[in-house]
Amino acid sequence: MKSNSPYPIHTETGRRLMEMFELMLEHFGPQNWWPADGELEMMVGAVLTQNTNWKNVEKALRSLKDGGYLSLEGLDGLPAEELAQLIRPAGYYNIKAKRLKNLLRFLMDQYGSDLSLFLQDATRSLREGLLSVKGIGPETADSILLYAAHRPVFVIDAYTYRILYRHDMADDQAGYEELQDLFMDHLPEDAPLFNEFHALIVKTGKHYCKKRPLCAKCPLEAWRME
DNA sequence: CACCAGGCAAGTA
DNA sequence: TACTTGCATGGT
Numbered sequence: 001m002k003s004n005s006p007y008p009i010h011t012e013t014g015r016r017l018m019e020m021f022e023l024m025l026e027h028f029g030p031q032n033w034w035p036a037d038g039e040l041e042m043m044v045g046a047v048l049t050q051n052t053n054w055k056n057v058e059k060a061l062r063s064l065k066d067g068g069y070l071s072l073e074g075l076d077g078l079p080a081e082e083l084a085q086l087i088r089p090a091g092y093y094n095i096k097a098k099r100l101k102n103l104l105r106f107l108m109d110q111y112g113s114d115l116s117l118f119l120q121d122a123t124r125s126l127r128e129g130l131l132s133v134k135g136i137g138p139e140t141a142d143s144i145l146l147y148a149a150h151r152p153v154f155v156i157d158a159y160t161y162r163i164l165y166r167h168d169m170a171d172d173q174a175g176y177e178e179l180q181d182l183f184m185d186h187l188p189e190d191a192p193l194f195n196e197f198h199a200l201i202v203k204t205g206k207h208y209c210k211k212r213p214l215c216a217k218c219p220l221e222a223w224r225m226e
Numbered sequence: 227c228a229c230c231a232g233g234c235a236a237g238t239a
Numbered sequence: 240t241a242c243t244t245g246c247a248t249g250g251t
Contacts, residue, residue: 033232050233056249057232091231091248099234137234157232202232210230 007188014186016169021193023223024200031199034147036061039119041070046143047099047135048090059089072113075104099135106133119149126151138176146198152189155198156180159205166214 009015035054036042041061048057063086064070069078078086084097110129111117118126126149130141138156145151156179164170170179187193207219216222 046232049231051231052233052247053231053249055231059249089248092233092246093248095234095246135234139233143232155232159232198232205232 007190007193009187011186013169013182017183017187017197020163020167020220021197021200023220024204025196027219027223028200028203030196031203033195033199034143036147037065039115039148040072041065042148043103043144044070044075044100046140046147047096047103048087050092050096050140052091056089056091060087063087063089072104072108072115075100076108095135099133102133102135106130127153142180146191146194150191152191152194154180154183154187154194156183157198157202157205159201159208160198162208162210163201163205163220166208166218167220 007018009018034042034045036045044064045057045061048060061070064075067074067086069075069083069086075083080097080101083100084093087093087096087100090096106129107115107118111121126145127141130136130144131138136144142153142155145153146155156176160179161170161172161174164174164179164182165172170182183194183197187197204219207217209217214221216225
């Protein structure tokens with residue numbers, strides 16, 4: 001993907017979104033997400049980072065790696081209680097241990113011990129399968145689809161709500177699917193674009209105040225003044 | 227001290 | 240259906 005050879009955009013909304021994307025890319029550069037060593041680590045990280053600072057997730061992933069548990073077999077052979085203690089720094093460790101176990105059971109029951117069969121599955125509805133797992137909601141499912149299975153699915157998170165609402169591109173009642181459609185109906189279905197855009201939204205969103213109107217300190221506004 | 231962080235499920239009315 | 244609450248550590 002080259003930032004200076006834009007995709008064909010056919011709507012005003014699409015142009016506004018691409019303008020935001022270009023500004024973010026210009027200011028922060030490529031984010032190269034997802035920061036993980038392999039697809040399984042990515043999926044584990046997706047569960048661990050639920051409502052949790054990524055720095056804390058890294059500590060949990062580190063202890064899983066150091067213990068040699070970051071494989072389907074390694075995690076499967078680990079009692080939930082032990083898994084919980086290993087992922088303590090990521091918070092919500094009891095419930096997240098169960099969620100990881102639920103995900104592991106889904107993968108091994110549906111695809112055996114070969115993760116690539118899951119990642120390359122083009123026949124069934126991967127999203128519905130993931131959403132049937134207790135502990136995998138829309139954002140975690142879509143993160144896995146985009147960053148592990150490389151499908152052109154746009155991931156929505158709290159920062160996406162905040163930025164779009166602040167720039168009057170969505171109302172405060174907008175739901176997940178509604179915001180996802182906003183991106184997917186107006187941008188080309190391109191996994192590398194969705195990958196970088198979501199990562200940049202997370203990076204940029206951190207600089208917006210949680211509850212305050214748009215002001216000159218909001219990144220996109222400040223950059224336009226430069 | 228309060229507040230936040232790359233959500234989700236279960237309970238309540 | 241539409242809110243509300245529990246889950247929990249670590250950093251600012």
